[in-house]
Amino acid sequence: MITIVGCNKGGAAKTTTAINIAVGLALRGEETCLVDADFQRSASRWHAEREQAQILPLITLVEKRDNISPTLKSLDKKYTHVIVDVAGRNSRELITGSTVAHQIIAPHQCSQLDLDTLIELQQQLQSIRDLNPEIKAYCYQSMATTNPILREKERAEFLDFVKEFKELIPLNSVAHYRKVYRDVMTEGKSVLESSNENAKYEVLSLLEEVFKSC
Ligand SMILES: Nc1ncnc2c1ncn2[C@@H]1O[C@H](COP(=O)(O)OP(=O)(O)OP(=O)(O)O)[C@@H](O)[C@H]1O
Numbered sequence: 001m002i003t004i005v006g007c008n009k010g011g012a013a014k015t016t017t018a019i020n021i022a023v024g025l026a027l028r029g030e031e032t033c034l035v036d037a038d039f040q041r042s043a044s045r046w047h048a049e050r051e052q053a054q055i056l057p058l059i060t061l062v063e064k065r066d067n068i069s070p071t072l073k074s075l076d077k078k079y080t081h082v083i084v085d086v087a088g089r090n091s092r093e094l095i096t097g098s099t100v101a102h103q104i105i106a107p108h109q110c111s112q113l114d115l116d117t118l119i120e121l122q123q124q125l126q127s128i129r130d131l132n133p134e135i136k137a138y139c140y141q142s143m144a145t146t147n148p149i150l151r152e153k154e155r156a157e158f159l160d161f162v163k164e165f166k167e168l169i170p171l172n173s174v175a176h177y178r179k180v181y182r183d184v185m186t187e188g189k190s191v192l193e194s195s196n197e198n199a200k201y202e203v204l205s206l207l208e209e210v211f212k213s214c
């Protein structure tokens with residue numbers, strides 16, 4: 001199964017989400033390949049840290065740019081899960097990858113600047129579905145507030161905005177803003193390999209919601 005973690009906004013948590021999903025699936029014992037399709041190479045740098053620290057399970061990482069669809073199709077034959085991290089803009093990798101992917105997870109913060117980019121994503125999805133009608137597209141709230149006073153209101157605002165975009169399914173799972181997501185990144189780890197139970201729960205919920213039947 002090919003999963004693109006992509007959207008048109010920089011810094012929305014694409015790489016963070018892709019890495020945590022890839023480790024989560026690998027911890028389940030499933031053959032998982034992480035594809036770094038972003039010229040910034042954040043996932044590759046994370047992977048280099050992981051290899052150097054000899055953290056298990058091993059995750060296979062493939063770097064590929066431009067037209068990534070033939071590579072994804074061939075990796076899909078070899079791995080149970082192919083998780084693709086793309087650049088945060090209207091990238092060729094997002095478009096070419098989406099023509100062969102089974103699903104897109106699009107992380108977005110609840111900020112007007114992030115959510116405004118859903119308009120572009122919706123237009124891209126309409127074109128992608130002409131070529132790949134079965135593709136599922138999920139919108140994932142990232143870096144949500146943990147402030148108990150603001151939490152519910154922010155979530156309601158997010159859902160209210162996303163419901164205007166019929167091409168996208170809002171996920172019940174949410175990633176809240178937690179320092180541990182940043183800290184583990186520099187250590188080549190996932191939050192699943194940390195002691196932060198809240199962050200672990202968030203990633204496990206995402207896996208359960210999107211990959212439960214896989
Ligand atoms: N839930 C979170 N809590 C706190 N910090 C987070 C969270 N998710 C991501 N971050 C941090 O936010 C920053 C941006 O995240 P990330 O690099 O995953 O985004 P991106 O969408 O891949 O960015 P780019 O468009 O540059 O590729 C990073 O410093 C990351 O550690």
Ligand SMILES: [Mg+2]
Nearest residue numbers: 014015038042
């Ligand atoms: Mg990134």
